[in-house]
Amino acid sequence: MIRYILRRILYTIPLVLGVTLITFLLFNVVGGNPVYQMLGKHASPEEIQELTHQLGLDKPLLVQYVDYLNDLVHLEFGRSWTTHQKITGMISDGLGPSLSLAIPAFLFAALLSIIISLVAAFYRNRFYDRLLVVLCVIGMSVSILVYIIAGQYYLAYVYDIFPISGYESGWAGIPFLILPALIWVGVALGGDVRFYRTVILNETSRDYVLTARAKGLSEPVVMGRHVLKNALIPIITSLAMALPGLFTGSLLLETFFGIPGLGSLSINAINDADFPVIKAMTVFGSVLYMLGNLLGDLMYSLVDPRVRME
Amino acid sequence: MHDSPTRKAIRQLKRNKLALFCLVVIALYCIIALLTKTGLLAKGYGEIAGVSYASPSWDHIFGTDFLGRDVFKRVLVGTRIAMSVGLITTLIAIPIGIFFGSLAGYYRGKVDDIIVWFYSTLDSIPYLILLLALTLVLGKGLTAVFIAIGFTSWVGICRIVRSEFIRQKELDYVQAARALGMGHIRIMVVHILPNIFHLIIINFSLMFVSAIKAEVILSFLGVGAQGEPSWGIMISDARLELIGRGVYWQLLGATTAMFLIILCFSIFADALRDALDPKK
Numbered sequence: 001m002i003r004y005i006l007r008r009i010l011y012t013i014p015l016v017l018g019v020t021l022i023t024f025l026l027f028n029v030v031g032g033n034p035v036y037q038m039l040g041k042h043a044s045p046e047e048i049q050e051l052t053h054q055l056g057l058d059k060p061l062l063v064q065y066v067d068y069l070n071d072l073v074h075l076e077f078g079r080s081w082t083t084h085q086k087i088t089g090m091i092s093d094g095l096g097p098s099l100s101l102a103i104p105a106f107l108f109a110a111l112l113s114i115i116i117s118l119v120a121a122f123y124r125n126r127f128y129d130r131l132l133v134v135l136c137v138i139g140m141s142v143s144i145l146v147y148i149i150a151g152q153y154y155l156a157y158v159y160d161i162f163p164i165s166g167y168e169s170g171w172a173g174i175p176f177l178i179l180p181a182l183i184w185v186g187v188a189l190g191g192d193v194r195f196y197r198t199v200i201l202n203e204t205s206r207d208y209v210l211t212a213r214a215k216g217l218s219e220p221v222v223m224g225r226h227v228l229k230n231a232l233i234p235i236i237t238s239l240a241m242a243l244p245g246l247f248t249g250s251l252l253l254e255t256f257f258g259i260p261g262l263g264s265l266s267i268n269a270i271n272d273a274d275f276p277v278i279k280a281m282t283v284f285g286s287v288l289y290m291l292g293n294l295l296g297d298l299m300y301s302l303v304d305p306r307v308r309m310e
Numbered sequence: 311m312h313d314s315p316t317r318k319a320i321r322q323l324k325r326n327k328l329a330l331f332c333l334v335v336i337a338l339y340c341i342i343a344l345l346t347k348t349g350l351l352a353k354g355y356g357e358i359a360g361v362s363y364a365s366p367s368w369d370h371i372f373g374t375d376f377l378g379r380d381v382f383k384r385v386l387v388g389t390r391i392a393m394s395v396g397l398i399t400t401l402i403a404i405p406i407g408i409f410f411g412s413l414a415g416y417y418r419g420k421v422d423d424i425i426v427w428f429y430s431t432l433d434s435i436p437y438l439i440l441l442l443a444l445t446l447v448l449g450k451g452l453t454a455v456f457i458a459i460g461f462t463s464w465v466g467i468c469r470i471v472r473s474e475f476i477r478q479k480e481l482d483y484v485q486a487a488r489a490l491g492m493g494h495i496r497i498m499v500v501h502i503l504p505n506i507f508h509l510i511i512i513n514f515s516l517m518f519v520s521a522i523k524a525e526v527i528l529s530f531l532g533v534g535a536q537g538e539p540s541w542g543i544m545i546s547d548a549r550l551e552l553i554g555r556g557v558y559w560q561l562l563g564a565t566t567a568m569f570l571i572i573l574c575f576s577i578f579a580d581a582l583r584d585a586l587d588p589k590k
Contacts, residue, residue: 018427019431022432030447031447138573141572141573142565143527143569145542145565149549149561157553245436266439266442267531275446279443282439285435285436285439286436
């Protein structure tokens with residue numbers, strides 16, 4: 001087991017290097033010299049030269065890349081071009097708001113979709129199951145933009161049940177978070193229910209289920225105690241892999257509802273063409289994603305030892 | 311009577327009335343896109359056709375926007391943009407995916423390691439952030455969207471082709487071809503590839519859908535289509551009209567058009583999988 005964990009951790013190192021290489025190439029080579037953009041149209045050649053030197057952009061690319069890696073190791077992402085704040089600080093400020101929306105929404109969505117998919121599997125291939133599958137396919141075909149705009153318009157603007165947008169830290173912020181969290185759940189439900197239903201139905205065709213039924217166990221006991229336990233393995237693994245997404249926040253939901261999390265941070269950076277912030281968010285998001293994958297794999301190998309042999 | 315798998319699949323698809331209906335809708339969208347491209351349809355979509363914010367009527371079935379332009383014509387042009395994004399990005403991504411996937415799966419070893427490393431790296435970057443970063447760096451606009459989506463969405467197909475090649479190359483027919491002295495490239499292209507083609511077709515429709523969705527979000531955020539009525543831009547315009555004036559038709563027009571094509575592609579992809587996947 002320990003050998004597997006070590007090997008799995010070592011395997012992520014070239015991936016992290018790969019992500020840094022891609023972001024470096026993207027922003028420092030393809031993106032061109034940022035100095036022109038920072039100084040505007042009327043900069044003199046001397047100014048351009050000075051700033052280029054200051055930012056270390058006149059060094060050879062290899063040296064620039066090593067410098068960049070060195071900064072990343074020290075969690076130093078540089079400063080934003082627009083606000084001139086330290087990006088590391090901006091990210092840690094954004095984490096709280098992002099997580100306060102994402103964690104409750106994520107847990108609620110997971111619980112609800114597991115329950116619904118159990119119901120669908122219980123009624124498999126009968127009316128309620130078919131209806132749920134149709135609803136899932138329809139739900140998945142509606143753009144997330146529609147969910148957000150319609151939810152905000154009807155529930156906040158027309159019927160005034162929730163505040164339209166805004167954010168406050170602490171308990172006072174809860175009213176602001178309910179509507180975006182509900183929309184999150186609505187968007188996630190279609191795909192999740194469909195996936196969990198397939199996983200659960202795969203389990204119900206196994207021999208042990210036949211045995212359980214032959215023993216005369218009632219259908220709710222078979223589903224709840226036998227099938228669910230085994231179906232939960234892939235479900236929990238997929239949830240573990242989705243965890244990193246919580247930290248980077250939902251780009252669209254946060255922007256629409258004025259939640260100052262990492263999603264809003266990224267969108268603002270896109271609007272301002274704030275390259276260092278986008279670069280930092282790309283690396284941050286990727287490293288988190290790899291950690292989530294690592295966690296998912298390790299959990300899987302814990303419950304299913306065959307995985308370790310590969 | 312022995313039928314070829316292809317003929318069997320077509321027969322099964324023909325029996326699925328819902329999938330056929332979806333195929334008709336997809337074909338209709340393609341025709342609309344072509345007619346709009348050649349200017350036979352939605353001519354003068356940028357011109358003022360009536361008063362500002364006219365509600366839906368027989369003259370303008372989706373009403374008019376803030377400048378008095380016909381929303382229905384703009385939805386048609388949006389259809390053209392969406393379909394071309396879906397087509398061009400898949401035409402970029404599928405060859406890349408097949409190329410890398412077959413090399414990695416057939417030759418294994420160092421080539422495989424490098425290709426797997428490359429796509430795993432690309433795959434670990436959050437997709438939307440990667441797309442936004444790419445379009446921003448390449449300079450906003452539809453060309454950037456084509457390139458960004460096209461050159462990032464090949465990972466899924468590459469994975470599938472690779473694992474299929476690994477499986478297929480151990481099978482008897484490949485051994486036989488090798489024993490007959492055929493070259494590697496001939497075995498890969500003429501013998502293995504046709505055997506995994508159904509997987510590529512299934513994936514094509516899934517990629518098409520996700521490309522359309524991605525373009526709408528990119529255009530909505532302002533880094534996609536510039537000055538052209540993409541559905542994303544229409545939704546973005548409509549958002550303010552809805553809150554300010556209760557004008558719903560532009561939103562309804564763009565989102566309905568988008569919903570219908572995505573729904574039909576998803577249902578058709580499912581039907582294709584059922585018909586083509588021999589494991590079923």
